[in-house]
Amino acid sequence: MAQGTLDRHRTKFLLDERDIPTKWYNIQADLKTPLAPVLHPGTGQPIGPQDLAPLFPMELIKQEVTQERWIEIPDEIRDVYRLWRPSPLHRARRLEKALGTSAHIYYKYEGVSPAGSHKPNTAVAQAYYNKKEGVTRLTTETGAGQWGSALAMACSFFELQCKVYMVKVSYQQKPYRRVMMETWGAQVVPSPSPDTEAGKKVLQGDPDSPGSLGIAISEAVEDAATREDTKYSLGSVLNHVLMHQTVIGLETKRQLEKADDEADIVIASAGGGSNFAGLALPFAGDKITGKKKTRLIAVEPTACPSLTKGTYAYDFGDTVGMTPLVKMHTLGHDFVPPPVHAGGLRYHGMAPIVCKLYDEGIIEAVAVPQTATFQAALLFARSEGIIPAPESAHAVRVAIDEAMRATEEGKRRTIVLNLSGHGHFDLAAFEAFLADRLEDFEYPAEKIAEALKGLPRVNG
Amino acid sequence: MAQGTLDRHRTKFLLDERDIPTKWYNIQADLKTPLAPVLHPGTGQPIGPQDLAPLFPMELIKQEVTQERWIEIPDEIRDVYRLWRPSPLHRARRLEKALGTSAHIYYKYEGVSPAGSHKPNTAVAQAYYNKKEGVTRLTTETGAGQWGSALAMACSFFELQCKVYMVKVSYQQKPYRRVMMETWGAQVVPSPSPDTEAGKKVLQGDPDSPGSLGIAISEAVEDAATREDTKYSLGSVLNHVLMHQTVIGLETKRQLEKADDEADIVIASAGGGSNFAGLALPFAGDKITGKKKTRLIAVEPTACPSLTKGTYAYDFGDTVGMTPLVKMHTLGHDFVPPPVHAGGLRYHGMAPIVCKLYDEGIIEAVAVPQTATFQAALLFARSEGIIPAPESAHAVRVAIDEAMRATEEGKRRTIVLNLSGHGHFDLAAFEAFLADRLEDFEYPAEKIAEALKGLPRVNG
Numbered sequence: 001m002a003q004g005t006l007d008r009h010r011t012k013f014l015l016d017e018r019d020i021p022t023k024w025y026n027i028q029a030d031l032k033t034p035l036a037p038v039l040h041p042g043t044g045q046p047i048g049p050q051d052l053a054p055l056f057p058m059e060l061i062k063q064e065v066t067q068e069r070w071i072e073i074p075d076e077i078r079d080v081y082r083l084w085r086p087s088p089l090h091r092a093r094r095l096e097k098a099l100g101t102s103a104h105i106y107y108k109y110e111g112v113s114p115a116g117s118h119k120p121n122t123a124v125a126q127a128y129y130n131k132k133e134g135v136t137r138l139t140t141e142t143g144a145g146q147w148g149s150a151l152a153m154a155c156s157f158f159e160l161q162c163k164v165y166m167v168k169v170s171y172q173q174k175p176y177r178r179v180m181m182e183t184w185g186a187q188v189v190p191s192p193s194p195d196t197e198a199g200k201k202v203l204q205g206d207p208d209s210p211g212s213l214g215i216a217i218s219e220a221v222e223d224a225a226t227r228e229d230t231k232y233s234l235g236s237v238l239n240h241v242l243m244h245q246t247v248i249g250l251e252t253k254r255q256l257e258k259a260d261d262e263a264d265i266v267i268a269s270a271g272g273g274s275n276f277a278g279l280a281l282p283f284a285g286d287k288i289t290g291k292k293k294t295r296l297i298a299v300e301p302t303a304c305p306s307l308t309k310g311t312y313a314y315d316f317g318d319t320v321g322m323t324p325l326v327k328m329h330t331l332g333h334d335f336v337p338p339p340v341h342a343g344g345l346r347y348h349g350m351a352p353i354v355c356k357l358y359d360e361g362i363i364e365a366v367a368v369p370q371t372a373t374f375q376a377a378l379l380f381a382r383s384e385g386i387i388p389a390p391e392s393a394h395a396v397r398v399a400i401d402e403a404m405r406a407t408e409e410g411k412r413r414t415i416v417l418n419l420s421g422h423g424h425f426d427l428a429a430f431e432a433f434l435a436d437r438l439e440d441f442e443y444p445a446e447k448i449a450e451a452l453k454g455l456p457r458v459n460g
Numbered sequence: 461m462a463q464g465t466l467d468r469h470r471t472k473f474l475l476d477e478r479d480i481p482t483k484w485y486n487i488q489a490d491l492k493t494p495l496a497p498v499l500h501p502g503t504g505q506p507i508g509p510q511d512l513a514p515l516f517p518m519e520l521i522k523q524e525v526t527q528e529r530w531i532e533i534p535d536e537i538r539d540v541y542r543l544w545r546p547s548p549l550h551r552a553r554r555l556e557k558a559l560g561t562s563a564h565i566y567y568k569y570e571g572v573s574p575a576g577s578h579k580p581n582t583a584v585a586q587a588y589y590n591k592k593e594g595v596t597r598l599t600t601e602t603g604a605g606q607w608g609s610a611l612a613m614a615c616s617f618f619e620l621q622c623k624v625y626m627v628k629v630s631y632q633q634k635p636y637r638r639v640m641m642e643t644w645g646a647q648v649v650p651s652p653s654p655d656t657e658a659g660k661k662v663l664q665g666d667p668d669s670p671g672s673l674g675i676a677i678s679e680a681v682e683d684a685a686t687r688e689d690t691k692y693s694l695g696s697v698l699n700h701v702l703m704h705q706t707v708i709g710l711e712t713k714r715q716l717e718k719a720d721d722e723a724d725i726v727i728a729s730a731g732g733g734s735n736f737a738g739l740a741l742p743f744a745g746d747k748i749t750g751k752k753k754t755r756l757i758a759v760e761p762t763a764c765p766s767l768t769k770g771t772y773a774y775d776f777g778d779t780v781g782m783t784p785l786v787k788m789h790t791l792g793h794d795f796v797p798p799p800v801h802a803g804g805l806r807y808h809g810m811a812p813i814v815c816k817l818y819d820e821g822i823i824e825a826v827a828v829p830q831t832a833t834f835q836a837a838l839l840f841a842r843s844e845g846i847i848p849a850p851e852s853a854h855a856v857r858v859a860i861d862e863a864m865r866a867t868e869e870g871k872r873r874t875i876v877l878n879l880s881g882h883g884h885f886d887l888a889a890f891e892a893f894l895a896d897r898l899e900d901f902e903y904p905a906e907k908i909a910e911a912l913k914g915l916p917r918v919n920g
Contacts, residue, residue, distance in 0.1 A: 011542040014474055082471040083550075083845050090543075094617070112572065114845030116884070156842045157554070179887040182894055183841050381643050382616045385543050385574030424576070424884040427636040430643050 011093060013106075013255040015086035020078050025246040027281045027353060028239065029069035030288045032360070035239070035352055036327035039314060041456075047324050054225050055232040057133040060126065063240035071243065073125075080124045080157055084113045085247065089255035089416075094383040096403070102412055103403035104261060107396075107419040108252050108279060109386070115180075117389065117421030118275055119150030119235055122244035126233045127154035137161040137230040139223045141191065141216030143170055144343030145177030146389075146421060147235030152186035165191040165199075165219040168211035170343070177425050191216040198222050198320075212336070213347070214319020221322060236272025237317060237326075237351045245278025252416060253282055261414050263294050265402050268418035269394035270298035270307065270365070271344045273351030279418040281353070284362050296363040297402075298354065299394040301373070303441035304337040306330060306350045307358055307365035311452050315349055325456055328355045331443070332451030338441040340370050341429035342390035348451075366398055369440040373397045374433040377423070389421040390429050471553060473566075473715040475546035480538050485706040487741045487813060488699065489529035490748045492820070495699070495812055496787035499774060501916075507784050514685045515692040517593040520586065523700035531703065533585075540584045540617055544573045545707065549715035549876075554843040556863070562872055563863035564721060567856075567879040568712050568739060571846065575640075577881030578735055579610030579695055582704035586693045587614035597621040597690040599683040601651065601676030603630055604803030605637030606849075606881060607695030612646035625651040625659075625679040628671035630803070637885050651676040658682050658780075672796070673807070674779020681782060696732025697777060697786075697811045705738025712876060713742055721874050723754050725862050728878035729854035730758035730767065730825070731804045733811030739878040741813070744822050756823040757862075758814060759854040761833070763901035764797040766790060766810045767818055767825035771912050775809055785916055788815045791903070792911030798901040800830050801889035802850035808911075826858055829900040833857045834893040837883070849881035850889050 028035065037046035049061045056064075063071060073081075092105040110118035130138060138160055142148025148164040155162035164186050171178060171190035178188045189195060191211045192202040198218040202209050209215070224232035234241060256263060266283050270276040276298045286292040300307055306329045315330040317323035330349040331337075337346040350358075357363045377393035379400070380386070388396055395417040406413035423430065432438050488495065497506035509521045516524075523531060533541075552565040570578035590598060598620055602608025608624040615622035624646050631638060631650035638648045649655060651671045652662040658678040662669050669675070684692035694701060716723060726743050730736040736758045746752040760767055766789045775790040777783035790809040791797075797806040810818075817823045837853035839860070840846070848856055855877040866873040883890065892898050 009539060009542075010477060011539075012477055014476070016474070017470060017472055079469060079471075082469070083554075094543075114841075114847065153845055157845070175891070176884075176887040179891040179894070180847065180884075183838065183847055183887070183890050185842060378643065381574075382645055385613055385617075387574065387640065387643055424636075424640075427639040427643070431635070431639040434639070434642055 009093060011091055013089040013258045015251060015254060017082050019251070019254060020081050020085050021073065021247045021250040023070040023072055024243045025250060025282050025285060026066060026069055026071055026243050027285055029067050030285045031356065032288065035356060039325040041316065041321065041323065041325055055221065057129045057135060057231060059129040059133065060240050063243060064238060074128065077125050077128050081247070086251045087112050089252055090384070091259065092384055095380060098379060098383045099400060099403055101403040101407045102410065103406040104412070104414045105399055105403055106256070106414070106416045108248060108416065109419045110248060111386065111419060111422035115146070115149040115153050116424060117146045117150065118245060118248060118278055119147050120154060121247055121278065122235065122241045122274065123150035123154035124157065125244045127151070127158045127160055130231055131158040131160055135160070135229065135231045137163070137227070138233045139163045139165070139220040139230055140233045140235065141165045141213060141220045143167045143213045143346070145170060145174055145425065146344060148186070148188070149177060149180050150235070151233055152181035152184040155186065156184040162186040163223065164188045165193065165216040167191055167213055167216050168209065174425060191219050193219060195219070196222045212319060217318045218320045218322055236274040237349070239353055241274050242277035242281065242351055242353055245274050246281050248278035248418060249280060249282035252279060256416070263416045264413045265295045265297065265415045267297045267299060267395045267398050267402070267415065269345060269391050269420065270300050270350065270354060271347050271391065273354035275391070275418060275420045277351060277354055280363065284357055287362055297398055298358070298363055298365045299398045300365060300367050301340050301342055301345050301394065302367045302369045302443060303340045304331065304346050305367040305443050306348060308367045309443055312355060312359055313455055315455055317349060326352050328352050329358065330455070332454050334454045335451040340441060341426060342394065344391040345394065368394055368397045371433070371438050371440055374430070374438060376400050378433070386419065387423040387430070388419055389423045390426050392418070392420045395419070469553060471551055473549040473718045475711060475714060477542050479714060480541050480545050481533065481707050481710040483530040483532055484703045485710060485742050485745060486526060486529055486531055486703050487745055489527050490745045491816065492748065495816060499785040501776065501781065501783065501785055515681065517589045517595060517691060519589040519593065520700050523703060524698060534588065537585050537588050541707070546711045547572050549712055549719070550844070551719065552844055555840060558839060558843045559860065559863055561863040561867045562870065563866040564872070564874045565859055565863055566716070566719070566874070566876045568708055568876065569846070569879045570708060571879060571882035575606070575609040575613050576884060577606045577610065577849065578705060578708060578738055579607050580614060581707055581738065582695065582701045582734065583610035583614035584617065585704045587611070587618040587620055590691055591618040591620055595620070595689065595691045597623070597687070598693045599623045599625070599680040599690055600693045600695065601625045601673060601680045603627045603673045603806070605630060605634050605885065606804060608646070608648070609637060609640050610695065611693055612641040612644040615646065616644040622646040623683065624648045625653065625676040627651055627673055627676050628669065634885060651679050653679060655679070656682045672779060677778045678780045678782055696734040697809070699813060701734050702737035702741065702811055702813055705734050706741050708738035708878060709740060709742035712739060716876070723876045724873045725755045725757065725875045727757045727759060727855045727858050727862070727875065729805060729851050729880065730760050730810065730814060731807050731851065733814040735851070735878060735880045737811060737814055740823065744817055747822055757858055758818070758823055758825045759858045760825060760827050761800050761802055761805050761854065762827045762829045762903060763800045764791065764806050765827040765903050766808060768827045769903055771915070772815060772819055773915055775915055777809060786812050788812050789818065790915070792914050794914045795911040800901060801886060802854065804851040805854065828854055828857045831893070831898050831900055834890070834898060836860050846879065847883040847890070848879055849883045850886050852878070852880045855879070
């Protein structure tokens, strides 16, 4: 009988190792019209594989453009996934009880990866394909450090060298993230660094530059482009990165079946878009093909609301203007987001796939302010135990809002959110919140106009 | 066929929520002779329940002395356990490969709890029984912060107030551990504090006192003893604490069955003894009753080798000399361990149950130096991903040593270790190790003699 009680209160829906997806889902196969072409920043013409070859291995370039619906996941990658995948799907019963809600709230917990977030899902894949094509060294940039940690770990598994250009202000403020990467064997330098021409140039102008993600990208790309043994690795935005993350949503669908439940609303935070896409794309595919009507909500900070307040236009992926031009919802590539603690959501643009789905009404977006986000994080920590990363807390906030709405409307509704990582390295932000020192930032209308003046002119 | 490949390489052995143990194992039922009585520090006479009543709820006092073999785990506790339990048992295939060993290495991973260690297994139980008996507030002490975090979380689940006296030097050096406890709603003060007579007295003598675990215990005990609504909670050493931890070993035995394997060697680090006991006691029971011959190894730091270099005698549990006298392997209660980073292993004594098993030859003990421990931690992180807590790394070190021995001897051997927690809050220690700034500490023989002079005289 105690057994029965426990079953009624089932909390976790686990899958067996054998249930790790064997294929990634490529939503490009199901889009009604193809993605807008990526343009060369110099010529304004669509770029081809040869343009990307100095930076990426050929298999990832193929994955970037393929129209195949399902891409086989090599056993070598699944072998690493098995260290923490399938990740658990939790029914947030204690949170539901704290809210007194009629809704069912589930969270997919990606913080179980050793790097503490969903980022290794693609880092491992990227390290593998680079290794396979003879690359011996990868470069990347990192801000808050979640992506750098994931790539550092992946490189240690495949015995690749890894150099991480870490935004200098983060390098100084988050020493533990740096040590984590070094523990996995990566070389970490503060950016701007004297190791690249791009870095030297910035340092000449301002020796005390705090750095930025834009500068760090420039350094990592230059490093990779100028060395035969080295390629570059990006943690979000690109199509293949989003595709690698679909293991999250694919597992979640199977887990909901085990829970004998079905998602009405799927929620995840969106910075570059890979975390949202990871959970939402498999559901979006069912929506495009008319199989399901699930609401899919991307959550961004009011401080950096690219989907809800940006323009859908061609823009550079980086701040400096070195990358190809991509059509996306953007706040303008020279927009500098306010210093919210959700560092992973401070990006001026958004993954083209996410933008297209938003433009076509397949997904929704909502922006939430910082303090409301941390209020949600605190309630989550005190009911479910896990202290969420500030990025993930954005999804928690909207899940709570939707649960309360369901309660008011007297509906049952099943809400699924992506808890993309834990907040063990973000406790300074919780300290600020608990001491009532957190600010809210709205993105003012006049700033939109200003930033969008800088958009490149192309015939997109 | 890919399916088959994956099965041959199976990495994790999971149990279902329904398989969370329904009973804790009480090894007192299987000891050949009873534990030596705990003595009153004033009278030298065995203490009774009434002596402990001001500090602990009656149910825990009963559990401390019961001779019942199995104690039912209330559903309310299992409901919380289910947030992270059953914890996974991993086969460390990547570590085995890195070592080129013939041994099978498994690790039970307790770092999946939201507090990041095994400590919540007892914190949740203690919070529950206190709540049930009408207590509204708990006090405790914490050094490194793992225990304080666990109790803070447990108290938030059962809506108890929680006050943590945190050793001042840790309070200053580990602000994130403090914020973690505050996020779960606990009040955290640096000890010595002006909130207690014990704290005031120390501060009068030395306003800049860095504090110690001994002082913090005195403060937490005084606070509980002088308030009607408040009891005290301890994270190790006591019989009931060790018993609560046996869920670790009970799960592990079932998981090994699923792996179709059998433990030859079981290894865990030992500070106060609860982590070692949690994994080892269910195996020790089988050894006492002659069912199995598993080797059981407790690992301690050479800096604080209570089992391998201490004396088996009556001593105080705290530094100040306020607690009852217990018979244990001790380095003397006024021994101040060198500042190794494994803060959880810096205890002068050892749980009486662990000491008795050691004295009777049921378990072994080995001491390892700090740098060798971190070498093992680094190899583990780079092969298995997870960055171990320094305490847990002690078990990793000895598991590697035993695996290499098995390889030399051409034996297969199955080694199971308790990875009691992750090292996310210990990265300063990894930084020191990577920078070659870690010291090794041996416990010199003359210091043993000196410290043991201070042992209390009793007719034990």
